[in-house]
Amino acid sequence: xxxxxxxxxxxxxxxxxxxxxxxxxxxxxxxxxxxxxxxxxxxxxxxxxxxxxxxxxxxxxxxxxxxxxxxxxxxxxxxxxxxxxxxxxxxxxxxxxxxxxxxxxxxxxxxxxxxxxxxxxxxxxxxxxxxxxxxxxxxxxxxxxxxxxxxxxxxxxxxxxxxxxxxxxxx
Amino acid sequence: xxxxxxxxxxxxxxxxxxxxxxxxxxxxxxxxxxxxxxxxxxxxxxxxxxxxxxxxxxxxxxxxxxxxxxxxxxxxxxxxxxxxxxxxxxxxxxxxxxxxxxxxxxxxxxxxxxxxxxxxxxxxxxxxxxxxxxxxxxxxxxxxxxxxxxxxxxxxxxxxxxxxxxxxxxxxxxxxxxxxxxxxxxxxxxxxxxxxxxxxxxxxxxxxxxxxxxxxxxxxxxxxxxxxxxxxxxxxxxxxxxxxxxxxxxxxxxxxxxxxxxxxxxxxxxxxxxxxxxxxxxxxxxxxxxxxxxxxxxxxxxxxxxxxxxxxxxxxxxxxxxxxxxxxxxxxxxxxxxxxxxxxxxxxxxxxxxxxxxxxxxxxxxxxxxxxxxxxxxxxxxxxxxxxxxxxxxxxxxxxxxxxxxxxxxxxxxxxxxxxxxxxxxxxxxxxxxxxxxxxxxxxx
Ligand SMILES: Cc1ncc(COP(=O)(O)O)c(C=O)c1O
Numbered sequence: 083x084x085x086x087x088x089x090x091x092x093x094x095x096x097x098x099x100x101x102x103x104x105x106x107x108x109x110x111x112x113x114x115x116x117x118x119x120x121x122x123x124x125x126x127x128x129x130x131x132x133x134x135x136x137x138x139x140x141x142x143x144x145x146x147x148x149x150x151x152x153x154x155x156x157x158x159x160x161x162x163x164x165x166x167x168x169x170x171x172x173x174x175x176x177x178x179x180x181x182x183x184x185x186x187x188x189x190x191x192x193x194x195x196x197x198x199x200x201x202x203x204x205x206x207x208x209x210x211x212x213x214x215x216x217x218x219x220x221x222x223x224x225x226x227x228x229x230x231x232x233x234x235x236x237x238x239x240x241x242x243x244x245x246x247x248x249x250x251x252x253x
Numbered sequence: 254x255x256x257x258x259x260x261x262x263x264x265x266x267x268x269x270x271x272x273x274x275x276x277x278x279x280x281x282x283x284x285x286x287x288x289x290x291x292x293x294x295x296x297x298x299x300x301x302x303x304x305x306x307x308x309x310x311x312x313x314x315x316x317x318x319x320x321x322x323x324x325x326x327x328x329x330x331x332x333x334x335x336x337x338x339x340x341x342x343x344x345x346x347x348x349x350x351x352x353x354x355x356x357x358x359x360x361x362x363x364x365x366x367x368x369x370x371x372x373x374x375x376x377x378x379x380x381x382x383x384x385x386x387x388x389x390x391x392x393x394x395x396x397x398x399x400x401x402x403x404x405x406x407x408x409x410x411x412x413x414x415x416x417x418x419x420x421x422x423x424x425x426x427x428x429x430x431x432x433x434x435x436x437x438x439x440x441x442x443x444x445x446x447x448x449x450x451x452x453x454x455x456x457x458x459x460x461x462x463x464x465x466x467x468x469x470x471x472x473x474x475x476x477x478x479x480x481x482x483x484x485x486x487x488x489x490x491x492x493x494x495x496x497x498x499x500x501x502x503x504x505x506x507x508x509x510x511x512x513x514x515x516x517x518x519x520x521x522x523x524x525x526x527x528x529x530x531x532x533x534x535x536x537x538x539x540x541x542x543x544x545x546x547x548x549x550x551x552x553x554x555x556x557x558x559x560x561x562x563x564x565x566x567x568x569x570x571x572x573x574x575x576x577x578x579x580x581x582x583x584x585x586x587x588x589x590x591x592x593x594x595x596x597x598x599x600x601x602x603x604x605x606x607x608x609x610x611x612x613x614x615x616x617x618x619x620x621x622x623x624x625x626x627x628x629x630x631x632x633x634x635x636x637x638x639x640x641x642x643x644x645x646x647x648x649x650x651x652x653x654x655x656x657x658x659x660x661x662x663x664x665x666x667x668x669x670x671x672x673x674x675x676x677x678x679x680x681x682x683x684x685x686x687x688x689x690x691x692x693x694x695x696x697x698x
Contacts, residue, residue, distance in 0.1 A: 127321075233321075
């Protein structure tokens with residue numbers, strides 16, 4: 083995790099994040115690590131357990147297996163369709179990944195560009211948004227999934243969710 | 254990365270209704286506690302269980318590796334305790350919290366997570382006596398050195414700083430009473446030094462003061478006091494703001510270096526703004542074991558639901574009792590920051606605008622020796638006030654600190670902590686105010 087960007091804080095409506103995490107089924111994770119103590123590996127494993135297919139993208143490990151999935155060198159190389167790109171790289175690398183995501187979006191069916199906690203590139207986000215791709219920055223899909231679907235509070239984290247309704251389980 | 258767009262991104266990120274936007278009364282009742290999803294039980298159940306069934310071997314492995322959220326064993330997490338933890342984080346405006354069996358236990362968890370043997374920290378002298386003993390004696394045996402300073406001059410914190418200092422610890426509203434610290438300059442000193450400011454907010458509660466709004470990085474509570482509120486349950490809470498940069502200058506290897514106890518996991522990198530809480534829970538709480546019981550969490554959750562209305566009455570009653578004592582011919586002095594003649598009145602107005610708490614001290618005429626005897630007589634003659642060592646009960650409480658809570662200290666420490674031989678401490682409860690005045694009047698006789 084690089085340090086969160088110093089720009090003004092980002093706000094995403096809980097309903098938007100819930101919709102993204104409910105609609106997405108397959109996620110391309112750029113920067114997925116084969117090392118099991120790395121945060122990307124944690125997130126990949128967690129999302130797999132929640133029923134998502136996560137396709138690892140990492141040029142250093144192309145062709146190798148990470149958590150049962152073949153790793154690809156870049157988004158273009160992925161043969162299957164995917165709904166979302168999760169950027170597990172530094173902010174400096176996010177722009178190029180965003181441009182690649184925009185380029186393959188129509189072909190691969192990708193509708194969401196999600197940049198990890200600490201990753202933010204406002205200009206890239208604007209380009210993606212202009213191309214019709216929904217953008218989330220400086221958030222972790224694992225933490226947001228846990229927060230929105232009732233698991234994060236188990237670790238004493240302030241989820242910000244106040245509700246008198248029965249909680250619906252996650253997708 | 255460079256040019257920041259002025260207009261909102263599409264789809265426009267709307268502000269989410271964060272818990273911070275709800276009033277404290279709402280948070281006190283709702284934060285952390287939604288209906289139980291399977292049965293619909295509206296009140297938080299007491300999950301009186303030690304352990305939790307794994308879905309399968311893989312799930313068990315994920316839990317032990319901290320790769321997923323969930324329950325293993327109630328020494329680490331328990332669903333009832335988790336409700337209290339999230340509620341405490343919400344009330345203090347923090348990111349996350351971990352509870353433990355007592356206030357002293359969370360203080361230990363906090364420092365164990367911050368310090369290596371040989372490290373140092375600075376603490377205000379005006380603390381609950383038990384904390385002075387914990388820091389000065391028991392912590393010393395673990396290789397941690399505490400430098401105590403007079404907090405009424407914030408420069409003293411600056412002067413006491415050493416390269417090995419890893420934290421500053423204060424009570425903004427101090428026990429036994431009457432003293433309010435100027436938090437802002439102390440925050441500035443901690444920031445400059447790159448170390449966290451820890452505030453024990455037990456005496457004020459988040460209803461009267463939210464230290465994180467002034468820049469505190471960690472808040473600790475003895476939930477035993479006003480939070481549980483009815484003298485029923487021991488407990489403690491440690492809350493992290495989520496804003497402290499643990500990686501700034503390599504001072505906190507426990508947060509930023511791979512942890513051998515977790516196969517080389519790095520807590521700050523993996524858990525980000527709730528990494529400190531995760532570390533305190535999964536290392537300090539796991540390995541030393543002072544877990545809060547689910548039943549005590551339940552009583553504390555129930556107590557917190559009425560915290561705002563109770564605190565309103567606590568401070569109103571305390572104000573009346575302090576005024577009465579201040580005008581009483583048998584009373585030498587009253588140290589309550591809610592009184593206009595208190596040197597801390599202006600600070601109380603700034604940091605505790607809803608009231609200066611309900612615990613304060615006073616001395617009887619004939620001080621110090623004659624005051625001592627008159628104090629003992631008073632403690633033994635009251636009828637409504639209970640003579641015991643606690644604060645923050647519905648019942649009014651009375652104590653002679655020099656012979657009880659502050660007994661282990663030296664004369665000098667006692668004096669510095671505001672617990673000299675003539676001092677009487679009150680914790681004003683929720684009885685009819687006139688009855689409290691009448692009781693004190695007959696006892697002062
Ligand atoms: C200000 C303060 N901090 C900490 C503590 C210790 O808490 P506990 O008794 O729950 O361990 C107390 C107890 O009196 C206290 O008054």
